[in-house]
Structures are given as C-alpha cells and as structure tokens.
Amino acid sequence: MKRTTTTALRFAGTTATARRAAVGLRHLRARGLSSAITSGEEAWAEHQKGLRRLPVPSLEETVARYAEYVAPLVSEAEAAHARALAEEFARGEGRALQSELLALDRESPTSWLEGWWDTMYLTIRDPLPVNVNPFFIMQDDPERRSQVARAAGLANACAKFQRLVRTGQLKPDMEKTTPLDMSQYTKLFAAARIPRASRDEMVYHPDSRHMAVLSHNHFYTVEIITEDGSVVPEKDIQRQLQQILNESAPSGTREPGLGVLTADWRDSWASVRSELISSHDDNKHALEKIDSALFVLVLEPEAPAKGDDIAKVFLHGDMRQRWFDKLQVIVAANGKAGINLEHTPIDGHTGIRLPGEVPGLLQSQEGEAKGPVSARPQRLKWHLPPAVIKGLEKAEAVADELVSHTEIRSLEFNHFGKKYITSKKLSPDGFV
Numbered sequence: 069m070k071r072t073t074t075t076a077l078r079f080a081g082t083t084a085t086a087r088r089a090a091v092g093l094r095h096l097r098a099r100g101l102s103s104a105i106t107s108g109e110e111a112w113a114e115h116q117k118g119l120r121r122l123p124v125p126s127l128e129e130t131v132a133r134y135a136e137y138v139a140p141l142v143s144e145a146e147a148a149h150a151r152a153l154a155e156e157f158a159r160g161e162g163r164a165l166q167s168e169l170l171a172l173d174r175e176s177p178t179s180w181l182e183g184w185w186d187t188m189y190l191t192i193r194d195p196l197p198v199n200v201n202p203f204f205i206m207q208d209d210p211e212r213r214s215q216v217a218r219a220a221g222l223a224n225a226c227a228k229f230q231r232l233v234r235t236g237q238l239k240p241d242m243e244k245t246t247p248l249d250m251s252q253y254t255k256l257f258a259a260a261r262i263p264r265a266s267r268d269e270m271v272y273h274p275d276s277r278h279m280a281v282l283s284h285n286h287f288y289t290v291e292i293i294t295e296d297g298s299v300v301p302e303k304d305i306q307r308q309l310q311q312i313l314n315e316s317a318p319s320g321t322r323e324p325g326l327g328v329l330t331a332d333w334r335d336s337w338a339s340v341r342s343e344l345i346s347s348h349d350d351n352k353h354a355l356e357k358i359d360s361a362l363f364v365l366v367l368e369p370e371a372p373a374k375g376d377d378i379a380k381v382f383l384h385g386d387m388r389q390r391w392f393d394k395l396q397v398i399v400a401a402n403g404k405a406g407i408n409l410e411h412t413p414i415d416g417h418t419g420i421r422l423p424g425e426v427p428g429l430l431q432s433q434e435g436e437a438k439g440p441v442s443a444r445p446q447r448l449k450w451h452l453p454p455a456v457i458k459g460l461e462k463a464e465a466v467a468d469e470l471v472s473h474t475e476i477r478s479l480e481f482n483h484f485g486k487k488y489i490t491s492k493k494l495s496p497d498g499f500v
Contacts, residue, residue, distance in 0.1 A: 116247075119247055127162050131154045131162070186413075190412060191266065191267050193334045195332060195334075195466060197331050197387060198383065198474050203382040203406055204419065205379070205405075208404070213403050214403060216367075218403040221302055222405060223290070223292050224436075225426045227292040230256075230258075233254060233256070241421075254274065255413035255414055258272060258276035259272050259273075261394070262341075263335075264338050268338075273360040276293075278290060278360075278361055279292050279363055280365070280394075280448075281365045282327060284318055284367075284389075285323035285389060286316040286447060287354060287447070290445045291443045294437050299435050303440075311444070313367060324388075324452060326450065326460070328387045328467050331467045332462065340456055344452075347453040350451055351451060353448070368398050370400055375478035396408040
C-alpha cells in the first residue's frame with residue numbers, strides 16, 4: 069500500500085495529470101451537468117431558492133486536507149514527501165485547475181460536484197445488479213394480498229406520486245428547518261440508463277404515461293395515466309395485469325429472458341443493444357417503450373417467505389426477469405413487494421420516500437379518472453438475430469457467476485433505531 073500511495077503522489081504532481089484533470093472538467097461541463105428544475109416544479113420555486121450552494125474549497129484547504137488524509141497510510145518520511153509534493157502542486161498546476169473548478173461552479177446550475185458524481189456512476193463498467201442498484205422491501209399490505217391486487221395498488225400509487233411531482237404538489241423535503249433539493253424527484257420516474265461504450269447516458273421522458281410490465285420474460289406496456297393527466301383507477305389496472313398473467317403463463321417453449329442483458333458488463337450490453345436495434349424495427353420500438361416507461365413492474369413468479377430469500381429476490385432475483393437500467397417495482401407471487409433502483413440521478417433519500425408515501429396515496433382517489441378506463445395491455449415483440457442470442461448466453465453466464473459470488477444474510481434489528489442513535493449525537497449511517 070505504501071509503495072502504491074507514494075507512486076500516486078508523484079504522479080499527481082505531474083503536468084500531464086493536471087492537463088488530464090482540466091480536460092475532465094471541460095468534459096463535465098459538456099456532458100455531466102443537469103438543470104436544477106426540469107419541469108412541473110413552479111410550486112417548488114421558492115423552496116429551491118432557499119437551498120444553500122455547495123462551496124468550492126480553496127486550493128489551500130484541498131492541499132491541507134489531502135496531506136492530512138494521506139498521513140495515516142504512510143510512514144513519516146513518506147508523509148513529509150507527500151506534503152512537499154502537494155505544496156509544489158499548489159504553487160504550480162494546482163492554480164490553473166482551481167480556476168477551472170471555479171469556472172465549473174459558475175456554469176453549473178446545481179453544484180460543481182454533480183458532474184463528477186454523474187461521471188462516477190455512468191463510467192462504471194461493472195454489471196448494475198449487486199454492484200450499483202440498491203433495493204427496498206415494502207411493508208405487507210393486508211388489504212391487497214394477491215399478486216395482481218398488490219401490483220395494481222402500487223402502480224396506481226406510483227402514478228399518483230408522479231402526478232404530484234409533475235404538478236409541484238409533492239410536499240418539499242426539509243431537514244428540520246433546512247430545505248432539501250427537490251429536483252431529483254423529476255428523475256425518479258421515466259428515467260433510463262442507456263448503455264454506451266465507456267460512459268452510459270441517462271435519458272428522461274417527462275411526458276410518459278405508461279409502465280412496462282415484465283411477466284414470465286414477456287414485456288407489455290400498460291397506460292396508468294390518461295391523456296388528460298388523470299390516474300387510471302386501481303381496478304382497471306388490476307384487470308389488465310390479470311390479463312397479462314393469464315396470457316404470459318408458461319406453456320411450452322419459454323420466452324428468452326432479455327432482461328439479463330441489463331445485468332451484463334456495460335460495454336457488452338451497449339454492443340448487443342446496438343445490434344438489437346439495428347436488426348429489426350420491432351426491437352427498436354420495444355426498447356423505446358421500455359426506456360420511456362415510468363417504471364418497470366415485475367410480476368415475480370417466486371413466493372419468498374424468509375428474510376434471506378426475500379432479500380435475494382429484490383437484490384437480484386432471476387436476472388432474466390429484471391430490467392436493471394430503470395426503476396423496478398417488483399411484486400412476488402405471494403404479494404411481497406419492493407423496489408430495485410438504478411439510482412445514478414437520485415440519492416437513496418429520494419428513492420425511499422416513494423414506499424413511505426404509498427399507504428396514503430392508496431387511500432386517496434384524488435386525481436383518478438372518473439369512470440372505467442378501457443385500455444388494453446400491449447405486448448412488445450422481439451426478433452433476435454444470432455449475435456443477440458450469443459450476447460444473451462454470455463450475459464446469462466455473467467449473471468450466474470455474479471449470483472454464485474453473492475451471499476445474503478438479512479438482519480432484523482428491533483432494539484433501538486434512529487432516534488436513540490441521534491440522541492447520542494451520532495450519525496445513523498455512520499453507526500451502521
């Protein structure tokens with residue numbers, strides 16, 4: 069470790085590294101920034117004005133902190149050498165880079181850090197399941213015990229949540245008296261991570277009105293918001309989901325599990341996706357419908373009952389029956405439900421609010437369409453060329469290996485919680 073650290077310190081002081089860092093800053097300005105308020109948030113305008121901007125640390129602060137953090141990892145002599153290199157950097161290349169950083173801060177509508185954050189996630193080449201996507205398990209719903217009833221309720225609640233976001237009616241987040249940024253809620257639904265060589269791309273479809281449904285490897289689309297912006301009633305969604313379950317039930321030859329492609333290494337998936345799009349218009353149409361969906365509803369055929377088994381289903385499950393490039397609402401055969409989240413554009417704080425809002429949204433009919441909605445689910449069609457079949461086989465091997473190297477043990481802890489930890493002036497995250 070000492071040898072590696074010292075080498076890195078020497079490398080950090082070179083002109084070449086400074087030049088690459090400057091190029092990286094320009095790259096972030098070109099590709100990594102996103103607007104603070106994207107659509108439908110007029111009601112949040114005053115709230116957003118109260119946000120404190122992340123300050124840019126001075127060059128002297130950065131150098132001092134760097135030396136402080138290196139010291140415990142190396143010998144005293146190496147620490148002294150590190151300080152000398154850092155001070156030399158501050159007198160030379162560091163000044164130009166600090167100017168670049170200040171320019172980036174002025175140009176960014178949010179903060180100088182956001183572009184770095186986006187780049188960190190979007191350049192990850194590892195498979196998304198286990199490595200990137202978190203999951204949340206929801207509390208059971210005693211009024212909706214069957215799979216289709218639970219799934220219809222959650223779809224209806226998600227549509228209502230999105231309606232609140234679009235109209236700016238979602239109550240703003242606060243940390244005591246400090247306002248928190250609300251812009252991430254516009255990126256929770258209708259977002260998709262598109263695989264690209266070297267760096268993925270996030271795309272958003274703010275006018276989306278449908279969800280994608282994945283059942284026994286078959287993909288469907290179901291409209292859950294009408295043209296006038298009303299939410300499709302729960303009973304109408306349930307009718308369509310029952311139709312999907314009946315139609316997709318296994319009978320003879322099993323449909324290829326295309327979802328496993330999203331569990332592959334990102335560059336491999338990017339290549340296969342390009343082949344899939346260019347080989348047939350139906351494939352292009354299907355991917356557009358999935359990418360633009362508000363979320364993917366997975367009708368999971370398993371019925372996990374124990375903690376470890378439940379966690380396994382929502383962390384990765386059968387990856388042939390998932391779509392990791394988007395927000396997934398997963399409902400098991402026994403009504404257990406949870407979320408698996410591609411969270412490049414949002415923090416866990418944003419994602420976890422949705423499950424907390426579901427019970428209240430299910431009790432309200434505000435914003436629902438009046439009278440029945442007669443829409444029918446639309447099944448997506450695929451035509452798989454040999455190159456895609458080969459890519460599927462490779463992705464399945466990657467997924468199987470990932471699962472074989474992943475062991476899950478769940479712990480339910482009831483002795484104390486957040487209030488007790490914070491009463492001792494500790495961070496709950498830090499405590500865990």
